[in-house]
Every structure is written in C-alpha cells, then in structure tokens.
Amino acid sequence: MTKLSVNINKIATLRNSRGGDVPNVVQFAKDVQEFGAEGVTIHPRPDERHIRYQDARDLKPAVYTEYNIEGNPIQSFMDLVLEVKPTQVTLVPDAEDAITSNAGWDTIKNKDFLVDVIKEFQQNGIRTSIFVDPVLNQIEGAKETGTNRIELYTEGFAHEFSLGNESAIKPYVECAELANSLGLGVNAGHDLSLDNIKFFSENIPGLLEVSIGHALVAESLYLGVENVIQMYLRKLKG
Numbered sequence: 001m002t003k004l005s006v007n008i009n010k011i012a013t014l015r016n017s018r019g020g021d022v023p024n025v026v027q028f029a030k031d032v033q034e035f036g037a038e039g040v041t042i043h044p045r046p047d048e049r050h051i052r053y054q055d056a057r058d059l060k061p062a063v064y065t066e067y068n069i070e071g072n073p074i075q076s077f078m079d080l081v082l083e084v085k086p087t088q089v090t091l092v093p094d095a096e097d098a099i100t101s102n103a104g105w106d107t108i109k110n111k112d113f114l115v116d117v118i119k120e121f122q123q124n125g126i127r128t129s130i131f132v133d134p135v136l137n138q139i140e141g142a143k144e145t146g147t148n149r150i151e152l153y154t155e156g157f158a159h160e161f162s163l164g165n166e167s168a169i170k171p172y173v174e175c176a177e178l179a180n181s182l183g184l185g186v187n188a189g190h191d192l193s194l195d196n197i198k199f200f201s202e203n204i205p206g207l208l209e210v211s212i213g214h215a216l217v218a219e220s221l222y223l224g225v226e227n228v229i230q231m232y233l234r235k236l237k238g
C-alpha cells in the first residue's frame with residue numbers, strides 16, 4: 001500500500017517570512033502524523049531558504065512514522081543526514097540556486113559517486129532513494145548504484161495530466177515495472193496533487209511512497225490540513 005509522506009518545506013517558508021517561529025515546523029510535523037500522514041519529508045537546501053539544518057535535527061524526535069530527508073549530497077548535507085539518521089535519505093541532483101528540483105540523476109555518468117555515497121548511508125542504517133527521471137536506462141543505472149529505492153520525478157506527468165494527457169503515465173508505468181523486476185523500491189514525487197494522485201497511484205505498480213508538499217499545503221489553505229490529508233489517504237487507499 002502506498003504511504004503518504006508530507007513534505008513540510010513550505011511550512012518553513014511561511015515561518016521564515018516573518019523571522020519568528022510561527023508556524024512551528026515541529027508541531028506541524030506532529031500534527032500531520034496525528035492526521036494520518038505516514039511520513040514526514042524535508043528538503044534542506046544549501047541556502048536554507050525554507051527548512052534549516054537545525055529543523056532537521058529538531059524534527060528527529062518528533063517523527064515517529066517515516067522520516068525522509070531529501071537533498072543534494074554535498075558534504076554539509078551528508079554530515080547532517082549521518083548525524084540525524086532518518087529512516088530514508090533521498091538524493092537529488094539539485095543545483096544550489098535551483099528554484100526547485102527540476103531533474104533526476106544521470107545514474108550512468110554519476111555511478112561511481114552514487115555508489116560511494118549510497119554505501120555510506122546504508123552502512124549507517126539509512127535507507128536510500130535516488131531521484132530519477134522516468135527513463136528506462138536511468139532505472140538500470142540506478143540498480144547499478146546499489147540504492148534501495150528510486151523516486152520517480154513526476155513533474156512531467158503532473159503537467160501533462162493537467163492538460164488532459166493521461167498517456168503521460170506510460171513511461172512511469174514502464175519504469176516502475178522495470179524497477180520492480182530489478183528489486184528496486186519505487187517512490188514518487190514532485191507536483192503530485194489531489195487532482196492527479198488517484199490516477200497516478202492506481203497505475204504505478206508497487207508504488208511504496210509518495211512525498212507531497214507544495215500542492216498539499218496550497219490545498220490546505222482552502223480545505224484544511226487534516227481534511228486534505230484524509231482526502232489523499234482515501235485516494236491512495238481507495
């Protein structure tokens with residue numbers, strides 16, 4: 001059954017906008033878990049534009065479901081993750097100035113680097129996932145890195161689906177089927193929403209986790225956080 005991991009980056013964005021501690025990200029993480037979230041995801045970026053490194057530390061004792069920390073494995077990020085030891089680390093090849101994540105790894109060109117980084121996290125008891133585009137040879141490359149899971153980058157699907165192009169799901173299905181056959185766990189994320197999550201999750205075989213933040217927070221402004229989380233869970237479990 002697919003788990004819902006709530007990405008709370010945008011709660012930190014709102015907190016930082018006034019320089020105080022409202023909304024409190026630790027309390028929000030506790031609350032979303034009480035509302036039914038099966039994981040909490042954060043993506044501390046080098047400029048700490050939203051989630052700060054200290055947030056990652058402060059959240060550790062509060063997250064009793066699955067704790068997923070996403071980011072580009074620069075040294076400071078690696079040190080933080082090895083210190084905090086979340087359930088899962090998701091490696092994302094973001095440029096430091098990227099407005100958001102916008103591409104998966106080239107798992108072939110970066111094989112040696114990813115092998116070493118993944119091994120270090122796994123040796124510290126941290127499950128690994130790597131952010132990939134829905135391209136078959138990249139899934140084969142991901143297998144060669146030794147990662148436990150992949151995270152399918154779903155921005156392309158979300159955009160096409162919003163235009164009515166349901167056929168955009170096809171490469172994601174093919175990649176998930178290949179990943180399953182290779183023994184790779186399948187996660188997914190980026191621009192998933194209440195509009196597209198049911199169609200996506202119904203079509204992707206073996207989907208273990210979706211991490212959703214931007215749309216979920218925006219939807220919650222109108223529908224309420226607890227209600228939105230329950231809506232996602234019904235769409236995922238229905």
Ligand SMILES: CC(=O)[C@@H](O)[C@H](O)COP(=O)(O)O
Binds near residue numbers: 007009010099189
């Ligand atoms: C990897 C991924 O798709 C998400 O973690 C996304 O990067 C969210 O980052 P922002 O909240 O900074 O857009």
Ligand SMILES: NCC(=O)COP(=O)(O)O
Binds near residue numbers: 191212216
């Ligand atoms: N890995 C995807 C994630 O954590 C949230 O992405 P988004 O829902 O904020 O686009």
